[in-house]
Amino acid sequence: MRAYVTLDLETTGLEPRKDRIIEIGAVKVQGGMVTGEYATLVNPRMEIPERITALTGISDEMVQGKPYVREALEGLLEFCENLPLLGHNLMFDYSFVKHNAVNLDMDFEKEGMDTLKLSRILLPDLPSRSLQNLRVHYQIPQGDAHRALEDARTTYKLYERLRQEYEEQHPELFCPVPLFYKVKKQGPITPAQKRYLQDLIKYHRIDLNVEVESLTKNEASRLIDTILGTYGKIER
Structure with a gap:
């Protein structure tokens, strides 16, 4: 058996x-x-x-x-x-x-x-x-x-x-x-994404519900777009 x-x-x-x-x-x-x-x-x-x-x-x-x-x-x-x-x-x-x-x-x-x-x-x-x-x-x-x-x-x-x-x-x-399931590898968040995301979080005083270091490159990109669409850019 x-x-x-x-x-x-x-x-x-x-x-x-x-x-x-x-x-x-x-x-x-x-x-x-x-x-x-x-x-x-x-x-x-x-x-x-x-x-x-x-x-x-x-x-x-x-x-x-x-x-x-x-x-x-x-x-x-x-x-x-x-x-x-x-x-x-x-x-x-x-x-x-x-x-x-x-x-x-x-x-x-x-x-x-x-x-x-x-x-x-x-x-x-x-x-x-x-x-x-x-x-x-x-x-x-x-x-x-x-x-x-x-x-x-x-x-x-x-x-x-x-x-x-x-x-x-x-x-x-x-x-x-x-079992067939196709997956395209997602790399980790880049240093540039990490810096920009942390700046956005600090500037807009956002309480993030996920650890930034755990994000993939694609996840970080989507999160940045969401923050920009919701709160706007950082004004210099």
Whole structure:
């Protein structure tokens, strides 16, 4: 029986180009049994939106002193080894990891399986195929919903239930497939951008909700444009 790693993330939003990872949860499965887990909060170096804290329970205070994304991803990549991934709406989680990995010069090319795609094919009559609705449908117990490790555990249990019920009739659906997500590397903020941004913040007395040093070149450019459009230029 194949081995795989179930992956789930919590993030500050839905767009990997501008939002950030705040928690990683992963479960290693071999022979249908859990053989290891990896979990960490991630300091996004920005304020966590209130709506995300309300959804996940993860606050700014909780991520203080936690690893930055480079250290967190190094641990994840080591944990995953060369195993395929499993996820519920897997491309969402994969896109965030891939986006950060490319920016940090890390290699993350994977095959994967998606319980959302499986459930759409195998359970077409259900009114919803969200992870939580499928958990209730199969009476899978869970602790904290919308926390990465708990959701990864639930996804593993859901996959094994689907596999037990349907793999014999539909073995092709349970084979990992290559995951394709193209990412263009974004370099870090330039020294000139950093100086100008810091001058704008000081001049307009702006309380920024993100660490300037953590910005990419593109993020810094968008932020500068936003400040100029909102507050105007520095008058000499």
